[in-house]
Amino acid sequence: MNVAEELFLVSLLLCVAGAVASVLLPGQWTGRVLAVFGSPATAAMLTAASLVLFGHRSIELHLWRFPVLGMLRLHVDGVSALFLLALGISFLPAFLFSDGYMLRYQSHHDPRAFGMFFHLLFAVCSLVLAAGDVISFLLLWRVMSALASFPIALEHKLNENRRASYLFLAMNEAGIITATVGILWMVALAGGHIGFRLLHASLGQISPTEHWVLFLILFFGFSVKAGLVPLSSWLPRAHPVAPANMSAVLSGCLLNFGVYGIIRFDAIIMPPISAGPGLVVLVVGAASALIGILYATIDNDLKKMLAHSSTENLGIIIANVGMGMVFTTCKLPVLAAIAYVVAMYHMINHSTYKTLLFLGAGAVDQQTGTRDLNQLGGLLKRMPMLAALFLLGCLAIAALPPLNGFVSEWLTLQTILRSEAFTSHLNRVIFALCGAGLALTAALAVTCFVKAFAMSFLGPARSEKSARAVEPVNSTRISMGLLVALCIFLGIGPTWVIPELDQAMEPLTHGLATDALVPPFFSHPHGDKQFTSGFMKGFDKIGAGAGEKAIPARGLVVLHQGGRSNPVVYAMSTFYMFGVLALIIFLTWLVVRVGTRKRISTVSEPWAGGLRHLAPDMTYSATGFSNPVRVIFRSIFGPAVREDSDTEVAGHFRTAITRQRDDGYIVDRLFLRPLTTAVNYAAKLLAMIHKPGVVNAYAAWVFLMLLVLLVVNRLL
């Protein structure tokens, strides 16, 4: 047993210990228990995953022998380790955050069960990722889904929370059943092998029809988990009602399991044999991204908008996976590698900043008691530290350089532009359309998070609650600070990150992206030998050689084809941007400091046209800020529930105007509601034909069913 395996087991044991401790110790200790047991457990897991990724250790654990199917085992390969890393990135701050956060529940709810489930959830999540065969994978997956639904319903006395929890459970159940059917069929096709590696090896040639059906079944099953359109109805309902630490891991890493499933089964075990599945994945991803960000932009509940934004980010990840699949089938391994690397990069980025933002939203909720952006405002003055951390998270998720969101979104858009490498026009058109959608998404993301930050932290306090807020406790700030540091590192250090991701994804892509994205001449003294001098000259022409000697690895990300004739180079360096930005900020500060030494500054109230009193409701509200988006995209948001009423006295004295506008979720409208209507209708039909209480009728139905089955069996 090597160090990695030992750490893995230690982590699991710590989780179990934490779960037991949570139950035994009184409720006000739960937060502390989560921090004390959970954090080391996560740290151990992170170390184990890092050892697998960077230290080239492996984790191979045999669990037990299953009567018919053989040995069940745990196996952590590069892909699993990457997801474990994302898991840890999300869980570690969430555990730390719990220390201060769980205090808010102790008076109304008993948080002990939450503590137990939260610990167990982490353990089971790790095990799902480590599962090396389909049976343990499916079993653990089931347990994970069930476990996750309990912490969501911590505040189970609220009707809304219970409903959200049920919806989460029901939709995930549908996904699991579908995935189980698909996986078992796959096992059947592969001749009964259940280990992932054997399954892949023995799946052999399957017919295109079978491949398509299998792909669709599995993609459907895992899309539910990833919260992709049109299966995302549960996501904006379940995520906001959970406690903030739970929301953070729900969005930050549990959604990743959908991606994991899709990559594991649709890309690794059953590699695509035509471009079709990849295009489906790409289109679903792009659609999710666009719809997610549109709803995030107009939503005024801080956590709900973050949940919608998760749909967006998962959409971007999945779009990259889709691109990777298409590139693979079109025999473009380098581009496929780039796409997969970008997908993984974005996934880790999303885990980082989404966890950060959810924790921030939780802290805001805890300190003010509201998540309604129309009620918040002016928190910058009340909690400057939290504001700074939240702002960095917003900048990262809005993909502004030099933070991490920019790297992966920039690479996503650049990769999609590489569609010129295709010969098929269909591919090009679909790539172009999805590219346009993703570009619009990126633009809207800026609007969305300008709104999120501005409406909660800037301007006047719009309610008593936000006027009384105070800075949160240290554990909150430390956990968020860790994530901000990670955001900055991931932002300015793609040169270090990309080769590692590339290594991990190598079994999947059969090509290396490192050479294309981070050419070795940045990291090695003589790394430019393999490139032609013409290429290097063109490269130097765009100024990429500057500072070559001074800075060894400069965070330069290049997308190039390396050929002599066409050294197409898109280059950007977040590291340089960071440096220049820091310099500009420093110089500005210096100028302001030196230049204004003698000036007298006066502070006066905001100029409001000589108005007697500028009340908070005379400044832009969150609804007002996002209303242009609502107006422009009304065909997507509509037909909204809309009630306009004017109360009038004698014709022209109006005493009240009500404008109630409820923007329906397009997924509910186009998918879930027709489905429930159909199911209800079918149930009514069934109820009509089976007369309640008539035993003879029941017997007749049972007999009829038996007959049908016999006939079917006979015919087959």
Added chain:
Amino acid sequence: MFGWFLRGAASRIRTTTYPHQSDSSPGTTPGRPVATAFADGQEAQRAADMCPVRAIRAVDSTAEVDLSRCVHCLSCVRGTAAMKWKNDYNWAVSGCGGTTTTGRAFRKSLSIRLIDTGSCDAVIQEVKQLAKPYYNMHKLGFFITPTPRQADVLMVTGPVTSHMRLALKKTYDAMPDPKWVIAVGNCAISGCVFAPSFMSGGAVSNIIPVDVQVPGCPPPPLAILHGLLVLTGREQEIDEARATTGVEEKK
């Protein structure tokens, strides 16, 4: 659109030559009564009695004019003891007798914020004329700014109604230092026909310090321009010799 461009390009320049040359185009100013010597004190008193706003005062045999009260009603030139009338407009004065000027830094770039504290719309129209083709104060470096935050000069019109007092104070406070105030029109200087009253404090200088006063009811655009030149210390640019149009007798 292109047609409009051509139309604009083809129009001739109408902007006044003031202050570099005096502008004696007819109709630019209502003019003002000037101190007039009469045969005896009785006649001077008769002239003073003609004035409905008591802007004329008899001192011995001379009738003197307090321009800050004159409303250009022309009563004094229509009576038997007619006052002399001068068709000029260089009549702005530094407030409170002092010589408050903005100093060199603002000579060629001055941002002005207008606040209406109860004036009639005619004064506003005359101020607006300054930014229009005939007077085009921009060429002298004077600009109207939308917010007091960017303003160097507050131009106040009207007798400061009590409902506008708070807004006036707030506007003045919102301006960065250094700041100056021009009271435009007799309403702003003395309250004119609307003061003293229950709604009006009577003069802007009762609320905030005033640096330059531009009398008139309403003051013609050239007089307001003169006020701005006085404030920026650019009076010497005015060609005094040619600026004086003769004192004339009016019906």
Added chain:
Amino acid sequence: MNQRTHPTDDNIMISMLKELGDIVSNILESESGRLLAAACRADTLSSAVAWLVDRRKYRFATLVVQALPSGDLLDYWFYKPDAGPWVKLSVRLSGQARTVPSISEHVHAVDWHERQAEDLFGMTFTGHPKLGDFVLHEEWREGVNPMRPEFDAVKPMVEKEVDPRWHPEKILRTPGAFLMPIGPVYSDCAESAQFFLETVGEDVVRMIPRFFFKYRGVEKLAEHRSILDVLLMVERFSGTSAVAHATAFCRAVETIGLVAVPPRGEALRLIGAELERIRHHFSLLSDICHSTGMVVPSADIDVMEEESLRLSAQWSGHRYLYGLVSPGGVARDFSTSELALLSNGITGLAHAARRLYERLQFTSSFLDRFEGVGVVPMLNARRLGLVGPIARASSFKTDLRIHAPYGFYRHCPLAVEALESEGDGYARIRVLFAEVFASADIIKRALANLPDGPVMLPEQAVPAGEALGYVEAPKGAAFHYVRIGENGGVERLQLTTPSFTNWHGFHLAAENFAFQDFPIMMASFGLSIAESDR
């Protein structure tokens, strides 16, 4: 006033009013028309008004409240275009009674009149849903009513301590709705008023105006002053319509004195009023072009405006024609050369305006901003009794020069009333241009038919009495109620200005619009706040 009305019609009205609620009425004849003065009780007021407005198609002119020693007197003045006598319904309250039923639910035009009477006189209008701070803002002490005789007009007002969290009333109930405050000091050279836009973002649901920031109390100050003193104020409270208001005031005084202005004086008044109208419409059109960023046409009209100002100054001695109109005629006569100068000037201006109008009509980027913006439907214009070019742009006939001709308009009638039917911004622009051309035309006709003779009656004492003087000011119908006391001084002055009437209807146009259309709507209404606030 109008020869077509049969006297028996008057008798029918008198007997109908008698039947309605024992209302005693009689016809008063005067030089400026016939007046049916009816005295009714508070409880019969509503039915009488309903009958007048609904059955007899009368229009509300003004509400004059007076605090007399014997008790408060409320006069509701009505008129009927083209026919019938003017009607004055008087409600006399006894002693300390201050309560009258509100009629504004039936006649919306009375709404603001009642609100201002509530503030200024302390009247209570039962059934009015929206009484409260109107003329006097929140800093006024409650229970102090400046128009009451015991109130000292000269003593400075003592402000009340106001709750620092003062907030205007808000009626839009929807999550995320907010008020966009504009003013009282806002960008550009603009008069002081406040507008709160109730909005949820892009589209503004409703606009709440707040006026009377510029309330100078002209009506209170006029009390116990000489006619000439008051004339100075009447000319100067809204300088852009000085001739119109001075004429309305002088006409009221002349009606009291039962004197007739010499024809030449009447003609010169007409010329002055129409010159003022031309200049006034130019300034509105300039603002309209400016609001859409049309720099060249805006500058073109600015040039015309300044030229008409200079023409006015050359002709009368004052750029805004102050001091032209005086009781009994006009202050001075004009020589042939002066009249020729005017005639030439007007011809040039009308020609330039016509050329500009032809160009503007074919500038689509300009028209796009006005068509369908700020629409006032004809029915709404009638309901709120709008006046002037705004009403005429909604095909609501209100021009008093045609429908109740006065002064020289009786001899030199206006050719045609400028009417448009759309009621939007573009219709208002067309009406403004048409009126400029009509004014130029009528000035030339008046100059051609200028009677000879004196321009002014010799000065004479004015007896005690009351009268309503009216004119069609550039912005619409203006009514000046004047009561002269025994000593020849003004006892009561009531200014009902077109801006006051039309601001009341502004909210009709400013509903469910986009932010960026607000300046355009303001410009296309072109109302004055000085005129409304008094």
